[in-house]
Every structure is written in structure tokens, then in C-alpha cells.
Amino acid sequence: MSQKREAAIVGIYEYPSRDVEGKVSALQIKAHSAAKALEDAGLSWKDVDAIYDAGDGGGMSGLTIAEYFGIKPNVIDTTATGGSAYEFQAAHARRDIAAGRAKVALLTYGSTAHSNFAAIGVGGQGLHGASVQPSDNMESFSGSTLVANYAMVAQRHSHMYGTTPTQLAEISVATRMHAMRNPEAVQAMKDLEFLDIRETTIEDVVTSRIIADPLRLLECCMISDGGGAVVIASPEVARNCKKKPVWIIGSGEATKYPENGGDITTSAGAQSAPVAFADAGVSPSELDVAMIYDSFSITVLTILEDLGFCKKGEGGSYVEGGRLRFDRPNDGPALNTDGGGLSSNHPGMRGIFLLLEATRQLRGESTSQVENAKLAVAHGNGGMLGSRHTAGTIILGGD
Amino acid sequence: MAEQKAKTPRRTTPKLTELDTKQFWEATKDKVLSYQQCDDCKTVVFYPRAHCTGCTSGTLSWKTASGKGTVYSYSVVRQSYHPFYKQMVPYAVAWIDLDEGPRLMSNVVGIDDPSKDIKIGQKVELEWEDGETVNFPIFKVVS
Ligand SMILES: [Zn+2]
Numbered sequence: 166m167s168q169k170r171e172a173a174i175v176g177i178y179e180y181p182s183r184d185v186e187g188k189v190s191a192l193q194i195k196a197h198s199a200a201k202a203l204e205d206a207g208l209s210w211k212d213v214d215a216i217y218d219a220g221d222g223g224g225m226s227g228l229t230i231a232e233y234f235g236i237k238p239n240v241i242d243t244t245a246t247g248g249s250a251y252e253f254q255a256a257h258a259r260r261d262i263a264a265g266r267a268k269v270a271l272l273t274y275g276s277t278a279h280s281n282f283a284a285i286g287v288g289g290q291g292l293h294g295a296s297v298q299p300s301d302n303m304e305s306f307s308g309s310t311l312v313a314n315y316a317m318v319a320q321r322h323s324h325m326y327g328t329t330p331t332q333l334a335e336i337s338v339a340t341r342m343h344a345m346r347n348p349e350a351v352q353a354m355k356d357l358e359f360l361d362i363r364e365t366t367i368e369d370v371v372t373s374r375i376i377a378d379p380l381r382l383l384e385c386c387m388i389s390d391g392g393g394a395v396v397i398a399s400p401e402v403a404r405n406c407k408k409k410p411v412w413i414i415g416s417g418e419a420t421k422y423p424e425n426g427g428d429i430t431t432s433a434g435a436q437s438a439p440v441a442f443a444d445a446g447v448s449p450s451e452l453d454v455a456m457i458y459d460s461f462s463i464t465v466l467t468i469l470e471d472l473g474f475c476k477k478g479e480g481g482s483y484v485e486g487g488r489l490r491f492d493r494p495n496d497g498p499a500l501n502t503d504g505g506g507l508s509s510n511h512p513g514m515r516g517i518f519l520l521l522e523a524t525r526q527l528r529g530e531s532t533s534q535v536e537n538a539k540l541a542v543a544h545g546n547g548g549m550l551g552s553r554h555t556a557g558t559i560i561l562g563g564d
Numbered sequence: 565m566a567e568q569k570a571k572t573p574r575r576t577t578p579k580l581t582e583l584d585t586k587q588f589w590e591a592t593k594d595k596v597l598s599y600q601q602c603d604d605c606k607t608v609v610f611y612p613r614a615h616c617t618g619c620t621s622g623t624l625s626w627k628t629a630s631g632k633g634t635v636y637s638y639s640v641v642r643q644s645y646h647p648f649y650k651q652m653v654p655y656a657v658a659w660i661d662l663d664e665g666p667r668l669m670s671n672v673v674g675i676d677d678p679s680k681d682i683k684i685g686q687k688v689e690l691e692w693e694d695g696e697t698v699n700f701p702i703f704k705v706v707s
Contacts, residue, residue, distance in 0.1 A: 299584040303611045304669040305576040306700050308641065308649035309657040316639035317659060324637070324684040378640040378679050425608055425665045429637060551637075551659075552669075 168446065168562045171263035172270075173403040173410030174255075174524045176206025176396030180275070183353035183389035183510050187280040192222050192233055194275030194392035199234060202394035207407035208269060213396075215240035215267035217258060219250035219514060221275055230273070240267045246418075247547025248458055251395070251516035252557025255543075256416030258397040268399045272520075275392035276512035279357065300423075300553065312385060312461070313377040314551035319463040320379060322430045326478035330379055332485060333462040334370035336500070337383045337507055339489035340459060341365045344504025347532040353510055357387055384462035386506035386515075393517045395524075411527045415445025415560035422553040430478075432464075433556035434471035434544060441558035442473065447540060449473040452560075454526045454541035455498035456519035459505040464550050472544060472558070474498070491533035498542070502526060502533040516545035520559065527563040539563045573647035577697060587626065588612045592699040595692045597631055599666045600624040610666035631690025633662040633703065640678045656682055660703055674704040681705065 178201035180194050203209055216238045218226040227241040240261050244253045251272055258270035322328045342364050344350035354362045361369075365383060373382040403410040417440030421433035442448060449472055457468045466480040474497055475483035487493065489500035501507075503522040506515045523541035525531045531538075541561045548554035578589045588611075591598045600609040603625055607618030616622030638658035644650045656678040661667050672688060675681035688703035 297579050297582050299582055299611050299613070302578045302582045302585045303588070306578060307657050307669045307671050308575070308644065308646065308652065308655065309639075309669055310641055310644055310649075312643075313639040313641050313657050317637040317657070320639060321637035321684065374642075375640075375679075376643050378642070380639075423659075423667060425610060425667050426661070427667070429659070 168412060168414040170400055170412050172259040172397050172399060173412045174395055174520065174561070175398045175403050175406040175408065175410055176202040176204070176208065177521045177524050178202040178205060178394050179349070179518065179521050180392040181349050182356070183391055184279055184356040185277060185390045187277070189277070191275035191277050191392070195222060195230065195273040195394070196234060198275065198392050198394035199271055199273045202396045203271070205408065206396045206398070207405070208396060210234060210236055212269045213271045214238050215242070215258060215261055215270040217242045217244065217254035217270060217272045219243070219254070219274065220245045221514065240270070246555035246557065248460070248514040248516045249545030249547035249555045249557040250514060251520055252416070252543055252545040252559045253418055253555070255395065255397060255413055255520060255559050256418060256557065259413040259416065262397065262399045268402050270397040272395040272397070272517065273392070274394070274514060274517040276514065277390045278388050278513045279390045304552070310377060311549060312380055314549045315461045315463055316377040316380045317551045318429050318467060322463065322467065323379065325430055326481065328466065328481035330371045331367055332481035333384060333466060334367040335484040335487070335489065336459065336462040336465045337370045338365050338367055339487060340501050340505040340507045343491060343502045343533045344508030347504045347509060350504035350509035353387070353389060354508065357389060380461055380463065386460050386511040387508070389510045389512050391510045391512040393521050395517060395520050408528060409564040411524045412562045412564065413559060414562045415441040415443070415447070417441035417444065417558040419556045420554070421556070429551055430467060432467050432471050432546060432550060433554055434468045434546070434558065437556040437558040438472045438544070441560050445560035445562070447560060450497070452498040452540045452542055453494065453535050453538040454502065454523060455500050456523045456541060456543045457500060458515055458519065458544060458546040459501055459507050460511070460515070460546070460550070464546055465500065467550065468544055468546065472542060491535050494536055499533070499535045502531050502535065514547070516547070516557065519543035519545055523561050527561055573651065575648055575695060575700060577695060580697070584613050585611060589698045592701065595699055597629040597690055597701050598626050599629055599662070599664060601627050608665035610668065627664065629662050629664050629666065633660045633688050635672065635682060635684055635686045635688055636661045636667060637684055638672060638682050654678055658682070658703070660688060668701070671702045672705060673702050
């Protein structure tokens with residue numbers, strides 16, 4: 166392989182607790198995770214010369230986080246595109262490093278969404294600031310919830326392509342199976358008081374309570390606390406780090422929003438993915454691992470199609486028969502081997518965990534390790550699938 | 565406040581201080597469903613804006629929609645923590661394609677069972693729900 170080797174993920178850390186009981190702040194989660202990720206790389210604060218922040222540390226986050234960490238970076242990037250922000254930031258870090266503007270980039274995330282009782286999906290408080298966007302001002306009277314927004318994609322997908330609840334359930338079942346192998350995910354489900362912590366069946370999923378038709382409880386992600394950090398470095402730095410580098414070999418970014426006559430069964434991923442695969446010089450069929458933002462089952466199904474693992478409309482039959490499990494390496498990539506947002510953690514912006522688990526896979530450190538994994542995709546979706554959202558696709562290659 | 569009393573929960577009400585959408589909501593006071601179209605390139609612009617998204621020189625005119633449309637997609641909300649909407653569950657939210665082109669998010673009402681009686685592709689027509697400051701454009705199934 167003649168992959169571009171301009172920048173690599175050299176340090177990672179996932180904050181273990183999903184319920185900090187209000188005793189730890191988002192900023193503290195970010196700093197703790199940063200320190201641990203730097204340790205993982207064999208680096209320290211003084212080595213960091215670029216920071217990337219999605220605003221979870223508060224207003225003017227580029228300044229806030231630099232002071233809080235006690236560093237003076239040369240590159241400050243505050244790309245905030247929702248849950249996909251970390252894929253955007255990883256792409257920008259690679260670009261900045263390749264351009265010689267930085268050598269060690271630090272991405273962090275911290276959230277106490279669970280402790281704050283943020284009922285993100287079902288009309289709880291806390292999502293709207295003082296000012297209002299024109300789009301919100303037009304749509305909020307309808308009482309559409311975040312879950313209903315995604316559900317409208319599932320409804321339309323089913324109408325267009327005959328996608329069934331049983332097919333969508335495959336995504337939840339495979340993800341839970343991976344979660345049960347990940348002690349941190351099992352602990353998360355205990356801490357968040359899941360009623361039934363075990364592997365699930367398709368029957369379990371399709372008989373669970375409907376939240377917004379057709380999406381059921383076991384197709385919806387959890388709301389946890391959490392966070393993490395990623396350190397990205399130049400090839401020169403990467404060579405001297407403690408773990409083997411995981412190279413960022415491709416990236417793509419895109420937006421999508423409602424258009425008169427538009428198609429909501431196609432996400433922004435249909436624009437970002439071809440760019441990323443062309444950049445990496447690999448095709449979807451070569452991938453071993455797919456880390457896809459699983460806010461809901463339908464998010465994954467739509468994005469599997471948009472990433473090119475199957476044609477538009479064929480996602481339903483593609484996922485059938487347990488194909489997404491980690492122990493089916495000949496059937497295409499394994500999905501969300503950490504347990505995903507459905508069964509491991511979802512503090513609001515899950516994109517960073519996609520990079521973390523993809524890196525573990527390419528290091529050989531996953532609890533659901535895909536044998537001989539060499540290529541992975543991390544695809545973040547930020548905002549809402551059924552209306553307006555961003556997509557960041559990152560292709561990673563092992564050393 | 566001392567005189568604070570229990571308020572009847574209300575729909576989330578648009579802010580008339582939002583400058584792009586103010587005129588749309590002002591028109592609902594007269595039960596007019598409006599949208600914009602560019603005089604020059606004929607692009608239908610929705611949600612409302614001060615500029616044309618189809619060309620850089622266009623002048624937008626306000627038009628009145630007939631209120632006839634089609635369900636593009638929908639969902640039935642069964643869980644909400646919002647004080648108004650939680651008392652409405654189960655209720656249908658939908659993307660409605662108006663015959664004139666705009667796609668808007670609204671509700672479909674007047675059906676027995678929202679999980680069975682709404683279909684994608686179904687024809688709907690405008691019905692107004694009275695609000696305190698503005699009126700709300702919602703839709704009923706055309707039988
Ligand atoms: Zn125009």
C-alpha cells in the first residue's frame with residue numbers, strides 16, 4: 166500500500182465513567198482525558214502545539230481550553246459541527262501537520278449530559294440558546310422531537326425500499342453483542358440502570374417500546390456522561406511514540422439540509438465518503454472496521470449505504486444475518502465494536518469515540534478485535550439526520 | 565414573581581424578533597400560509613430568507629400557498645417531556661410537500677390512529693390552529 170503518511174493518531178483515552186454523579190465537570194473530563202492520551206503516546210503538555218475544540222468547554226473555547234490545559238498552541242481550531250466535529254478536527258489536524266504548522270495536535274471532549282438530566286431525544290430542555298435560528302423558528306411549533314426527526318428517515322426509507330423493522334434491529338443486536346464484550350460498556354449500562362443487560366435478539370428490539378414510529382427504545386442511543394481525547398502527530402513525532410501509529414489516510418466533509426423536493430434517505434455522507442475514499446486510495450470493500458455514528462439504528466443503515474458498502478436502498482438486506490458482527494471478517498466491516506452509542510456511551514457528541522475505537526482496532530486492542538484489522542472508517546454525523554446535519558469521514562490505516 | 569400563576573402549557577411559539585421568518589408568522593395572524601419565490605430565477609425559497617438561494621441578484625416576492633400538499637414522511641411521537649406536547653401524545657409530525665414546492669414541518673391531525681391512518685404520499689390540506697400571538701399551520705388528511 167502506498168498510503169499517505171502525513172499524520173497519525175498516536176495517543177488515545179476514553180473516559181471510563183458514564184455517570185459522574187455531578188461530581189466531575191466537562192472541563193475536568195477533558196483535561197483528565199488529555200493527560201492520559203498524552204501518556205498513552207509518551208508525550209506531555211509541552212509537546213502540544215495545536216488544539217481542536219468543539220465548544221464543549223464553554224464560550225471562546227479555543228482560549229478557555231488553552232488556558233485550562235496551560236499550553237500555548239500555534240494552531241487553534243474550534244470547528245463545531247455537532248457529533249461529527251472530531252472527524253472534522255482529525256482531518257484539519259492532519260492538514261495542519263502536513264502543512265508544517267504543527268507537530269502534535271490534541272482533540273478533547275467532555276460532557277455531563279447524563280448528570281445534567283438532558284433529555285436530548287424527547288423534547289427536554291437545554292438545547293436552545295437565547296437566540297433562535299430561522300429554521301428552528303419555523304419547525305419547533307410542530308413538537309417534533311429529535312427521535313421523530315430520525316424516525317421520519319426510517320419511515321421514508323421503508324416506504325422507498327421496503328426496509329423492515331427486523332432489518333433495522335440487526336444493527337442494535339450486533340452493537341449490543343459487542344457491548345457485552347466491553348467491560349466499560351457493561352458498566353455503563355449498569356450505571357445508567359438499563360433494565361436488561363444482556364445480548365439482545367431481533368425479537369427483543371422489535372417488541373421494545375415505540376418512542377417515535379417506527380423507532381423503538383432499543384434502536385435509540387443512551388444519554389451518558391463521558392469524554393475522551395485523541396493525540397495526532399507528525400510522522401517524525403509518531404516514530405518515537407510508545408504505541409504504533411494509526412495513520413489518517415483519507416478525509417471528507419459535507420453538510421446536508423432540507424431542500425424542497427430533497428431526499429432524506431440520503432445523508433451528507435454520500436458527499437463526504439467518496440472524497441475520503443479517493444483521498445485514501447482504498448475502496449469500501451477493503452475495510453475491516455466501520456465505526457459509524459449510531460444515534461439510532463436508521464443512522465447506521467443510511468450511512469452504510471452512503472459510505473458505499475451497499476447501494477442506496479439495499480442497506481436492509483445488507484445488514485441481515487448478523488453480518489455486522491466482529492467475528493465475520495469475510496462479510497465486510499465489523500460495526501461499532503465498542504458497543505456504540507446504542508450500548509456503550511453517548512454523551513451528546515459521539516464522534517470522538519469513533520476515532521478511539523477505530524484506533525484500538527488498528528492497534529489490536531479492541532475487546533471485539535477484528536482479526537488482522539488494517540483499515541477502518543470513522544464516520545461522524547452531527548445534527549439531525551432527518552433535517553440538517555454534517556458528515557465527517559475519516560479513513561484510518563494501520564502501520 | 566408574586567402574581568405568577570399556573571400557566572396553561574402552550575405550543576413552542578415562534579419568536580417574531582427573528583428577522584427572516586417574522587413576515588411568515590405575521591401572515592399567519594390572517595391565516596395566510598406564505599412562501600417566497602424569486603422574481604428573476606423562480607427559485608422557491610423556504611424557509612424564508614432575505615436573499616435568493618438560486619441566484620445572487622434576485623428579488624423575492626411573497627406568495628400565498630393553496631394549503632394543498634402531500635405527506636413526504638412522518639412519525640408518531642409517543643414520548644415527550646415538554647409540558648404541552650406530552651399531553652398531545654401520540655401525535656403525528658410530518659414533512660409536508662406543498663403543491664407550490666415548499667417543504668415544511670408540521671402536524672397531521674384529525675385521524676383516529678396516527679400510526680395507522682397516515683401514509684406517505686397521502687394528500688393533506690391546511691387547517692389553522694389558533695394560537696395566542698400567531699396561528700399554526702397544521703394539516704388534515706383529505707378523505
Ligand atoms: Zn433567484
